[in-house]
Amino acid sequence: MEYKHQEIEKKWRDKWATDKTYAAKDFDSKPKYYVLDMFPYPSGAGLHVGHPLGYIASDIYARYKRHKGFNVLHPMGYDSFGLPAEQYAIQTGQHPEKTTETNVARYREQLDKIGFSFDWDREVRTSNPDYYKWTQWIFKQLFLSYYDTKEDKAKPIAELIAHFEKQGNEGVSAHSDYEGSFSAEEWKAKNEQDKEEILSQYRITFLADSWVNWCPALGTVLANDEIKDGVSERGGHPVEQKLMRQWSMRITAYAERLLQGLDKIDFPDSLKEQQRNWIGKSKGASVSFDIEGHNGKIEVFTTRPDTIYGVSFMVLAPEHQLVNEITSADQQAEIEAYVQAASLKTERDRQADVKNITGAFTGAFAIHPFSGEKIPVWIGDYVLASYGTGAVMAVPCGDQRDWDFAQHFGIEIKNIFKDQDISEAAYTEKDAIISNSDFLNDMPAKKAIGVAIKAIEEKGIGKGKTNYRLRDAVFSRQRYWGEPFPIYIENGVPKAIEDEFLPIELPEVDKYLPTEDGDPPLGNAENWSWCRNKKIIKSNDKQNGNCTWPMELNTMPGWAGSSWYYLRYMDPHNEDEFVSKEKAEYWGQVDLYIGGAEHATGHLLYSRFWCKFLHDMGYISFDEPFKKLINQGMILGRSSFVYRDKESGKFVTFEKRKEYKTARLHADISLVNGDKLDIEAFKKWRPEYENAEFVLNDDGEYTCGHEVEKMSKSKYNVQTPDELVERYGADTLRCYEMFLGPLEQAKPWDVQGINGVYNFLRKFKRLFHDENGQIVISDEAADKKELKSLHKAIKKVTEELDRYSFNTVVSTLMIAVNELTDLKCNKKEVLEPLTVLLSPYAPHLAEELWEKLGHSESVVYQQFPKFDESKLVEDAFAYPVSFNGKMRFKIELPTNLSKEDIEKEVMAHEKTNHYLEGKDPKKVIVVPKRIVNIVV
């Protein structure tokens, strides 16, 4: 009897599409459940078997929840703005939209073959104007808001302006870089540019000159999370620091809430840890040091104010503003040379150079605020301009870097720790007793921190302060294929374009490279400018020249569209709102979110940030987007290698490779079966191998070497799902990908075991048929053994799915099928629920069998079978688990029995009696729930 998976799967795929079987209903009496996948960037390479892993898991869960009576939202879309399509456009001139269209079509085709229960009517694409209209709109809300630190939420900037007009910036509690003060009159007297200069220091998205990561090779700026090890994450190009006028997001305003919010969401520990790390909260104090002979002060941040008497020098970052002012004449040349050298170093050089201690003395001295001592002021690139205040008070006895610096330059190292030896290294633990420190003497360090902060505050030289490592995120990119900003620049002042003109659609350009003036690609668009009559002029209308303002030429980064897409799925066709309040209220948070761990500090942090903002503005009622997150592990490729003798050019089998001088070459995995090379296929693979010669092993075969690597085209180790779907069917692929191991774990792809899963499905199908392929389903009542098998499976599958253990479910079903096959069970009473159990994993086959059972309605609408504990009791048995003067028995019994019931059960039970035969049970002791101690 054949398992015609292709036929079956096509039939149901078509039916589901026609019937819109998986459409999610807005508003339903059923409870809602929202299962989301991280939407893909549609790349030209298509899907390999690693991509659908997470989608399969989420699909299984979505189907399970439907069976459990939930109204499930399970959508899919595309993160379709991005670099590859643009680079392809630069090379070929093909519009990225076209490339994207093609790739999306291919993705869709591949996805459809795997039998996902997506509600495709809700598909979104970030590059679609109907979608990015709302990305632009949200951007505007951010632009038109500031963060009130007293109410701890974002508020409209109009309220801040009203405040300025009434009483200047006095009494303003806002997250801002602005430090000056002004009265209402002074505010009103300012011109528009000056006002904006100040406002931009309050806005949540703002345009400002800031130090950014500039990647010359990509021709764009990058956010911190787009840089790994000092080079761009995409392409690995060097990155340098540059002062540029750029859009940024004041995510730092949300640092504390982003940190606190982690406690109420169910994310993997490692990911939470990464976010905590990224936010990098540290508590301490800011302290100002006077400078001898100068008005300025050096402000430092320290986590160890208790060590203030250990300060023996100060270090400023080379970029620090004061460096020029305070440098003495005789140190001028040295300092300038050092600053110059530091500015030439890329981020990467600087990191690589950590062990090299460099610095220069400014010639200036700071005054110790307590002792009044003169402290030399140095500069050094181990102090980062971007963290804290860009200056540190150096305490060599308590900080290893300071210690190294002092040692290197022969600066004094004071010891302020009682009984600690600091001759070889700094003592960095916070458990020392402080000494040589005046009023802090004899205090344990932890106590001294508080006392020191109090003293600092009383003296008016600083205050207790919390610092965050998190930086504001650069929001503009010098690229074409992204969302245009809904912004024009009027006399140097950025202004938001009214909602009625959104979306601002991407203009056509004839080339996708920067302009000759160095403007971003949008600078190539003709008449890309804003007219006072509030329209982008389409024609080359010179006479409007005096009433048009330049448009913002940057586009938004990739994470703009992906920061809120989960909301759009709730209401994808709404033309008046990004999501209606009612629908956002109904669908609420994403209950289960599945995706890769690589977005830990990017997408997952930005989405949380935007969610909190939209919550603050009253658009949505929740302030965390994702309730539970699972990171699926990467599926790695198993590369195959052939070994070519460098002299003869012969290919040497793995066993004999050491006898020759060989070079290792990747061989396409489709030419290899169980490490044995298909020699004929290999010869045909590439023309240059046509006449290849081989040194075979003793069995006359060619064995390949192998290694586990990332799946990639260039390694010839890519397995596409398509070929497997064709050969084994989507149901097999789905089961097999789950069966491979725990979802979260990285695992090498190995097609060896797929036959086992395929056989399982065939065996499942065989329960319904006789040897001739005739349906044999019996209406007879199932016996106890059959029911036990079934209910064991129901119990386990339910428990396993409830704890997201997707891999073990397959085994459980296999066991059930094996048992029922042995029992020759063909009872409808058993097969019906069993089919529903199978349905999330192998939906096509389940539908087919469900139909064979005589049902006209889809199996999708069936309730998940309920576990009946009493069905297990019948077959309870006991066995001895240890003998040590006392005999103990483990007995399988329902867990809800009382101690007395268990005793009764044990005594009454046939098999127990069998074990106890000839013995006289005296006492039964219940240890844990299901374990019974019988003392004999």
Place this chain on the structure above:
RNA sequence: GCUCGGGUGGUGGAAUUGGUAGACACGCAAGACUUAAAAUCUUGUGUCCAUUUGGACGUGCGGGUUCAAGUCCCGCCCCGAGCACCA
């Protein structure tokens, strides 16, 4: 260096709260059906000792708690991931 994971047969991996370690599957071996191969089916498969019944040892290493430890506690070793001049 810091933080978080993780070490179980030839392989992928099972093992709720401590309770028959190695489920399930792959691979391998033997057998059945075949002229033969493939496919399929049956049986076996942690290691060691024993011809059998059986026994001993076994979850990275060393201790400990317990009637009972892969699981809990203490001390190490190794692997993976993330962060890292963050003051």
